[in-house]
Amino acid sequence: MNTTAAPESHATEHGLSTAGYVRIALILAAITGLEVSTYYVDFGRLFLPALLIMMVIKFVMVVSYFMHLKFDNKVFSWLFYTGLILAVGVYCAALATFKFFG
Amino acid sequence: MWFTLDNLATAHDTHEGAAHSSTGLSNVKLGMWLFLGTECLLFGGLISTYMLYRGRVGTGPRPSQVFDIPFTSVSSFVLLMSSLTMVLAVSAAHKRDDRSTNLWLVITALLGATFVGGQVYEFTAFYNEGMGFSTSLFSSSFFVLTGFHGVHVTVGIIMLLALRGMLKNNKVPGSRAETVEMIGLYWHFVDIVWIIIFTLIYLIPA
Amino acid sequence: MANIENFATPSSAMGALKRPVVTKGWREWVFTVDHKKLGIMYMATAMFFFVVGGLEAVLIRLQLALPNGKILNADLYNQMFTMHATTMVFLFVMPMAAGFANYFIPLQIGARDVAFPRINAFGFWALLFGGLFINLSWFLGGAADGGWFMYAPNSGPIFSPSHGVDFWALGLQIAGIASLTGAINLIVTILNMRAPGMKLMRMPIFTWMILVVQFLLAFAVPVITVALFLLSFQRNFGATFFDVAAGADPLLWQHLFWIFGHPEVYILILPSFGIISEVLPVFSRKPLFGYPFVVFSGAAIGFVGWGVWAHHMFASGLGPVSVAVFSISTMAIAVPTGVKIVNWTLTLWGGKLWFTTAMKFAIGLIVLFTIGGLSGVTHSVAPSDTQQTDTYYIVAHFHYVLFGGAVLGLFSGFYYWWPKMFGKMLNEKLGTWNFWFMVIGMNLTFGPMHILGLQGQPRRMYQWTENRAGEGFFNLAFWNLIASIGSLVLVVGVFLFLVNIFITARSGKVAPLDPWGARSLEWMTSNPPKEHNFDSIPTVHHLDEFFHRKYAEDANGQMQQIATAEEVLKQLEDNADAHIHMPSPSYWPIVIAFGLPVTCLGVIYSIPLAIFGGLIILMGAFGWALEPSTAPDTDFDPPSSSNTSKDVVHVG
Known part of the structure; x- marks a missing residue:
């Protein structure tokens, strides 16, 4: 494991700032709120596609920003x-x- | 992909030093992402089993009869926020800010423990409502899927706390920032699996 | 000369146990993290299970040699064919290929070890313990008896009341962990540890095929993990996942098993394809014909291999659309396989053929695998498959591809690489006998099974009766007897190989540096290779780098020898790295691996034991995490002064 070869500061150059991460988290929280609202409000035919799309958006956001895949x-x-x-x-x-x- | 790898390799050739990596990427990180890729097939199989069996309740309760959406929404939110604290720990580790790293790691572990505690509570409640592990195909596949996820979270909590102890005593072999980052990747993965479970299992009725 | 310091004694290893101190006797093997030692251990383990599985096969054939066989009762017969297949697939071919991969991948890409040496050691021990765990069931109430793909309801408690299936499911789970960790390790190794200049399209074909196989393993193993977990939960904790009476779909098991199982068959065959793609050019004195085609057809097989699994389930009532889709994809996957056969044949074409034993086995593979491949194409036609399903025709098919393909390829690898691994030449004359006995034996055994199968003999019947054997050419009695005799011929063939190993070890000819006039990097080092593989890491400029260091084009475009193998090697030695730190041995891999079977025994017999096993694993994990993969400089006693200098080379 040649971990020592990788410069430690490397990843931060590409990551977000603390405020950036908080902003992502707020968006994720908002989407979650919207998801939960489908339990109380009738979305009609949009119900299923809306939930699936929101799920995919949350998934991709965590993977891209929190897991750095977008910058890596x-x-x-x-x-x-x-x-x-x-x-x-x-x-x-x-x-x-x-x-x-x- | 081939071209990406080879271009990296060429750039690296000029670099002296035999602790080489052909792609210039870290072994551990490559291995971790590959592992997470394989985990998709593990959870995919469990989720598919649940999807196939969610309506087969026999004489036991139906999903909509036992699920407590407000409660699960809160614990889902807790796990989601633990991803934020995790990424802040990783970010602090890269800045070599040990105090913040330790703090965020502990908070992440606490949020994770809250989630697992909620799951234990939920399982107990289901059991009291007459939904045991072997009550129906629905209950077995539900418990296996969410149980596997819970075990993953628990392993994550153990790793977070162990990591915090090792950081404090300066016992992390290799790069500290990278070790935090790897455990972070695992943790976020557990979170995105729950994003899927929350929607497919809880919010979409059988 | 390189100054190897990996035997220096680390004095203050972190963790509960001190780091293993020098490595002599059995400790040299038990705590090693060296990829070459582990490769040999993988191969020895696989060879042991090959003999076990072979004996099981002989018992099966003796039972069926004559009508109303009395050697085994029905129950024992079921256990025998289940364990024969399980052993051969999971405990022989896969570990043998893993052994070759472990030994030769770092050498072929010009590395000194794999990316994660301790994970490598863990993988081996997990495989060994998993294999022993499965076979433990023989002594604890009977082995698994549901067939190697363990369909429901045969896997359930009614038809399989012993603990055999529990041992089978949990043991395969352990072996699966070994495969998964091995796959991640080898993929990272191949992507990341290549010598300078070793671009992907300069990698030897064996390395390429192993890369494809490891991707298949990495993504296929988790699927069977799910299936096995569901099965264990059903048998041990009261779930009903495959119980029709409880409303379950038993086809769920079939899907999960074959989503894994079909990539699995390419996992079994591609390493052998890789081996003969090394052997054929060397003994044809020509480069491999169409290198990129062989690479990309291998990758294509790896890709399309994910879309054909349901052809194992044509007789299960999938519905016409599914059957049509999977039928077509199955026909399609024959194309890249055919491309490979064409490439190998054209490699032979016009070459100066040298019929060594390795070459004979390689050519044997081309011929016999083609027969098996063609009968495979007949299965892709769903109507004919419906007639062939669960008959001996299927048994004939998969033994032609697995024995005629995978096993002959592995034997080709033994004869080709033995001098590299052990510094001695296997006896060629005995090898020729070995080859002919195996090839004739296999055709006698499996050839008649085509006829038996098309006549309708079911694959798992434990007895047949004379009055229903039929007459004339299609007489079942005659062909069953021939098949059984053939299996004994096969036994002689394998026995000759074991004799050959024995003779070679005692009085074999010492291998010259480059006995075959080889082409790839693994031959650019001593026989057997040094602990650190290469004194200096070569810079690669060509596909077939070793060949191009020995030969160059003259003015007329003819290849002329410009250097001997000895001279090439000397060049590397003259530029040797001064200090090379190899990864240090470790206790933790075997500790964690040992925790796995303990946990699994606990799952079957008593939960406290499972918790105890879990604690062993947890303790091992902590020890592992606290221990640097390479002992740090301060760990050495006395601290090696050279460790501070810039020319220290850390590996792994």
Whole structure:
């Protein structure tokens, strides 16, 4: 593990400031509030797509900003999203054979 | 990807020193991201099992009968905020601000413990409402999925506290900032899994 | 010469136990983190399980040699075929490939060790303990008996009341952890530890195929982890995930198993493809034909391999759309495989062929794998597959690809790399006998199974009766007997290999530096390689770097020798790095790995034991975390003055 080779200040150059992180957290909190509101307010036909879209936005925001993927080397994104896309692909296909999607 | 890696490699060739890394990236970080990629397939399988079985309640309670959305919303919010405190710990570690790093690590662990405590409470409540582990396919798949997630959070808490102790006693082998960052990546991953679970399992009714 | 300090004694290791001090006798192996030692340990373990699995196969064939076989009862027969397959897949081919990968990947990419040496050691011990754990069930009430893919309801308590399936599920879980950690380790190693100039498209094909395999493993293992967890929860804690009576879908298991299981078959075959892609060019005296095609077809197999799993389930009533989709994707995956066969054949074309034993096994693979591949294509046609499902035709198919493909490739690797690993040449004459007995034996054993299967003999019947054996050419009695005789021929073949190892160890010819006129970096070091692999890390300028250091084009465009292997090696030695710190041995890998089977035994028998196992793991994890992977300078006694100088080279 040649961790010592990596300069320690490297990642902060690309990360956000404290205020930036707090702003991201506030947006995440707001989206969560909106998500929870679907439990009380009837969104009609928008219910399902709205929830899924908000879920994806929150997911991507945490991965991109809190986990630095947006600022980091593309190789990391490549490794992680390969796993994610593979998982979504095979499991949706498997669920489809059970007629899960209608 | 090939080209990215190779360009990095070329740039690195000029660099003397045999503790080399062909891509210029850290081994640990590459390994961690790959591990998180593989975890997607683990949780994907558990979530799919739940999705398939969520409506099969037998004589037991239905999801909508036991879920307490306001309660779970609060604990979801707590876990989400622990991601903020975690990233602040990582940021402080990169600035070599030991005091803040320690503080944020402890707060993160406390938020995580609050979440796990909430989960224990929730499980107990479900059990008292007649939803045991083997009551129905729904209950088994629910407990396995959220239980696995809870175990991941618990492991994260242990790592956070151990890390804090090691930082304090100056016992972290290798780069301190990177170690904090790696545990941070794990922690955020646990959080994004819960983002998915909260929507798919709790908010979308069976 | 390089001054190797990895044997210096770390005096003040952190953690509960002191760092292992020098390494002699058994300690040299038990606490090692050296990728070469671990590679050999992987191979020895795999060889042991190969013999175990082989004996199980012989018992199966003896049972079926004659009508109304009496050697095994039905119950024991079920255990035998389940454990035969489990052993061969998980405890022989996979660890053997892991052994080759461990030993040769760092050498082929010009590295001194893997990225995470301790994780490497942990992976080996977890595999060994997992394998022993599964086989422990033989002595504790009977082994797993539901077939290697353990479909429900055969995996449930009604049809499998012993603890066999519990041992099977938990043992595979342990082996899976080993595979996962190994995969992450090797991927990071290949991406990050390459010598200067070793671009991806200059990597040897074996390294490429292992890279693809490790990606498959990394993403496939978690899927079976889920399946095995669900099974364990069902059997040990009262869940009903695969219990139809409780309203479950037993197909869920089939999906999870085969989402893992199909990438798994490429995990089994691609390492052998990689091995013969090294062997064929060397013994054809030509570069590999179409290197990029072999690389990209390997990557394509790795990719498409994720979209074909349901062809194992054509007979399960998936519905016409699913069957059509998976049928087409299965036909498609034959294309990149075919590309490889064409490339190998064209590598042979016009070459100066040298029929060493390694070469014979490689050519054997091309021929026999092609037969197995073609019968595989017949399965992709869903209607014909419906007739073939669960017959001996399937057994014939997968033994042609796994024995004719994977196993022959591994044997090719043994003969090719033995001098590299042990500094002695395996006996070529005995090797030829070894080869012919194995090839004839395998064709006698598995060839007749095509006929048996198309005649309708089910793959898991434990007895057959004479009055239903049929007549003439298609007489089941005749072909069953031939298959059983063939299995004994195979046994002789494998036995000859073991004899060859024994003879070579006692009185084998000492290997010259470059016995085959090889092309890749692993030969650019002594036989066997030094602890630190290379005295100085070579800078790579070509694909087949070692070859290009020995040969260059003259004015007429002809390849002429410009240096001997000895001269190339001398050049590296003259530029040797002064001080090389190799990763230090560690107790923790084996401690954590030992905690796993303890925990699993506890899951089956008593929860307090499981908690105790968990504590072992936790303690090991703390020891591990507190211990630097390389002992720090101050840990050395006396502190080595050279450690402060700039020319110290840290590895791993």
